[in-house]
Amino acid sequence: MTTLLTDELDPRLLEHRRELTGYCYRMLGSSFDADDAVQETMVRAWRGLGDFEGRSALRSWLYRIATNVCLDQLSGRQRRALPMDLSGQPWRPVEASLAARRPGAAWVEPVLDRMVVAEDADPAEQAVQRESIRLAFVAALQHLPPRQRAVLLLREVLRWRADEVASLLDSTVASVNSALQRARATMAAVGADADSEPLDDDHRALLSRYVDAFERYDVDGLVALLHEDATQHMPPFEMWLRGRDDIGTWMLGPGAGCRGSRVLATTANGAPALAQWRPVPGGGFAPWALHVLEVRDGRVAHISSFLDLDDDLFRRLGLPVEPE
The missing domain is CATH 1.20.140.160 (PhyR, sigma-like (SL) domain)
Known part of the structure; x- marks a missing residue:
């Protein structure tokens, strides 16, 4: 071209x-x-x-x-597609659930x-x-x-x-x-008319609380911001989770490497979002994920966590490689 x-x-x-x-x-x-x-x-x-x-x-x-x-x-x-389109049943919040993975071209991708x-x-x-x-x-x-x-x-x-x-x-x-x-x-x-809410000051306040709890890695505080039946998926992995208890278990288990991350509030796909840089051994931070939050009735109903495993997602979206 x-x-x-x-x-x-x-x-x-x-x-x-x-x-x-x-x-x-x-x-x-x-x-x-x-x-x-x-x-x-x-x-x-x-x-x-x-x-x-x-x-x-x-x-x-x-x-x-x-x-x-x-x-x-x-x-x-x-x-x-998105992971929840592929399987009708949620996965267990354990490391083994990461075994199934598809290439980037298989997934719907985010946009700022x-x-x-x-x-x-x-x-x-x-x-x-x-x-x-x-x-x-x-x-x-x-x-x-x-x-x-x-x-x-x-x-x-x-x-x-x-x-x-x-x-x-x-x-x-x-x-x-x-x-x-x-x-x-x-x-x-296929359910294209799923409930969604327009961005407003309440959503921005919720995102601010979510960012604060994530940076402190206050899992109890994060879980409190979720609906009881909240869901989360993490492309490029096929797995997805249902229920704030399983999401909290994941964050304290296989996802515990996100402790100490830096995050930046933004908007993506018409919804509140946060970019995440995860700490790396020896110091510093590396791009890790863009989390898009779907909000319903004042709480987070779904989290789409797009993982930047090849160091390309942030670059292509115009996000900084290192946190400011």
Whole structure:
């Protein structure tokens, strides 16, 4: 793939980069793949800009290119998932549960809000953007065939008209409406409408308490912030836990190496999150995990702990390698 420096690109293209990253992330389920897709979109647009005659809006033209890039990437691929999608039964909070592991390409990956949510959008639009990058929603999207996925996102998230989507996909309005109906049915069947709450001051206060307890490794204090039936999974491992007692047991057992960690509060996938650097032998800290917290009724209902086992997650998300 040709790599373009930012200062080589036409400013008109750069204006759309963040929203295209969000679109490609929802399509692909990976912030890493989304970066690559947007880069390829920019390369194709840069090469074709001289022949662009304004027959359609520049934004529509870029979405056409991005959609084709994503469809190419998805061709022949297995869908990405989250550990709880693979097994109906929770695992035991013991070291042996770490035996099953899958490569990074098997999993839905996280994205920081700042990478895909427009800072200058009005609050209502920001809320839509955050809701549509929720992990449950992005994981549910992966059940859709690629073209249905594009139709759903263009119609329901971006609010394009059916005729606009039909033009982008070289299809018909009837075909687009049919694809949308099937996509909605699949999303409902896989639970895409799971409860979620918008970010507000109460969530930020809860995250602050969670960060404080984690840094002190006050497991009792952490467990008190969880729902009784809270769940946690830890990609790239297949295991997942249910119940605050088992989560606490894990933290005091196989997860005890996280004691003494440094953490940083942030937002990811439209939810409170914290980046974690774990202490290493001989001193210092190394990137370890990004924890995304799903909150319900004032407590943490689920923890998605994305482990940075290859020192690549933090770098690709733009997080510092060392805590500040």
